[in-house]
Amino acid sequence: MIEVEGIIVSETNYSETSKILNIITKEYGLIGVISKGCRNLKSPLRSTSTKLTYGKFVIYYKKDKLSTLTEVNVINPFKNLKKDIAKISYATYLLELSYQVVKQSNSENVLKLLIDALTKIDEGYDPLIIMNIVELKYLDYLGVMPVIDSCAICGKKTNIVTLSSYKGGYICKNCYKDEKIVSEKAIKLIRMFYYVDIAKISKLEISTQAKNEINIFLDDYYDRYTGLYLKSKKFIRDLQKI
Numbered sequence: 001m002i003e004v005e006g007i008i009v010s011e012t013n014y015s016e017t018s019k020i021l022n023i024i025t026k027e028y029g030l031i032g033v034i035s036k037g038c039r040n041l042k043s044p045l046r047s048t049s050t051k052l053t054y055g056k057f058v059i060y061y062k063k064d065k066l067s068t069l070t071e072v073n074v075i076n077p078f079k080n081l082k083k084d085i086a087k088i089s090y091a092t093y094l095l096e097l098s099y100q101v102v103k104q105s106n107s108e109n110v111l112k113l114l115i116d117a118l119t120k121i122d123e124g125y126d127p128l129i130i131m132n133i134v135e136l137k138y139l140d141y142l143g144v145m146p147v148i149d150s151c152a153i154c155g156k157k158t159n160i161v162t163l164s165s166y167k168g169g170y171i172c173k174n175c176y177k178d179e180k181i182v183s184e185k186a187i188k189l190i191r192m193f194y195y196v197d198i199a200k201i202s203k204l205e206i207s208t209q210a211k212n213e214i215n216i217f218l219d220d221y222y223d224r225y226t227g228l229y230l231k232s233k234k235f236i237r238d239l240q241k242i
Contacts, residue, residue, distance in 0.1 A: 001070070002061045004028060007054040007114065009099040013039070019049050021069065023057060024098060024114065029106045033059055035069040048072035051095055052082070054115060076115075081122040089239055090127035091118055093232035094134060100228055105141035113137055116198035125204050128211060131236075133193045135218050144225040148191050151175055160187055163213070165220040186213040 006025035014020045019035045038049035048055065049069070058071035081087045098114045101107075117134045121127045139145045147169030150157045159173040162181045170187070171179055189210055219237070222228060 001058060002027075003056050003058050004031075004061075005056055005075070006031075006111065007095075007118075008049070008051050009095040011049065011051055017043075020066070021049060022099060024102050024111050025057070026108070026111055028061075029108070030099070030102045031059075031061075031067060033057070033067045033069045038069075045069060045072065048074060052078055052091060052118075054078070054118070076119065076122070078118055078122045080124065081118065086239060087121050087127055089232065089236055090121060090131050093230060093236055094118065094131060096230045096232045097135070097138065097228070100230070101138045101141050105143075107141050110138075110141065113198065120198060120201060125201065126206075126211075128215060128240075129204055129206060130198070132211075132214055132218055133196065133198060135222065136190065136193045139221070139226075142226055144221075146170075146221060148194060163187060163190065163217050165217055165224055182213040182217070183207075183210055185210040186217075190214055190217070 004023075004025040004027045006023040008021050008023050010022040012020045014034060017037045017039045019038050021033050021035055022030060023033060024030055035045050035049040037043050038045040040046065049072075053072065053074065054076050055072050055074040057069060060068040060070065078091070081091055094114060094117055098110055102110045113134055117130050120130050146152070146165075150170060151160065151172035152164070152167050152169040153175035154172060156172045156174065160170045161173050161176050162171050162179050163169065163186065164171050164179040167179065185207060189206065193214070
């Protein structure tokens with residue numbers, strides 16, 4: 001029996017009363033556990049065997065097999081986040097995306113990035129900006145990071161005029177052809193998004209134009225290069241149109 005810190009990123013009903021949970025953990029990466037009887041009304045595991053539960057999980061651990069959950073001590077219930085349907089939507093997408101990223105890279109940094117992001121959304125920071133910061137950082141772990149320190153075509157570091165998902169990142173004045181021009185603010189911000197420590201963010205004041213430009217770039221970039229098509233992202237896109 002061991003105790004691990006982690007967050008439940010997916011849940012699937014199993015038999016009539018149980019669930020199989022996928023948990024991204026600090027100690028063992030992604031693990032699968034069975035929460036026996038958790039769907040029973042009187043089960044002590046009922047309220048904690050759900051997505052977004054972040055805590056200390058006591059389990060009978062079996063390497064490369066399904067472990068068994070026995071107890072959960074919640075670290076952060078994300079109460080504010082759970083009161084808002086839009087914030088829940090962003091959080092659900094981040095859980096789904098993190099699950100896919102950790103399956104491909106198994107980086108121990110994924111859990112910290114996810115928890116820091118959910119904490120900031122819970123504290124009231126703009127969920128779109130937080131989501132985009134995480135998306136950009138995850139591209140590194142997926143092995144398809146855009147070029148955001150020089151021109152993606154010639155490598156020149158000056159006279160950057162736009163961002164192009166098709167060309168793979170920054171485009172300088174000399175290499176520019178007919179790509180859509182984005183604001184200078186968006187060009188600078190995307191570098192800041194990559195380097196910023198989410199946990200240390202204390203202020204987010206970004207224009208709607210720059211936010212939208214970065215979000216459109218990342219949306220298109222994910223579609224082109226990651227092969228990830230998540231239902232929760234489609235829901236967010238629909239939400240943004242309202």
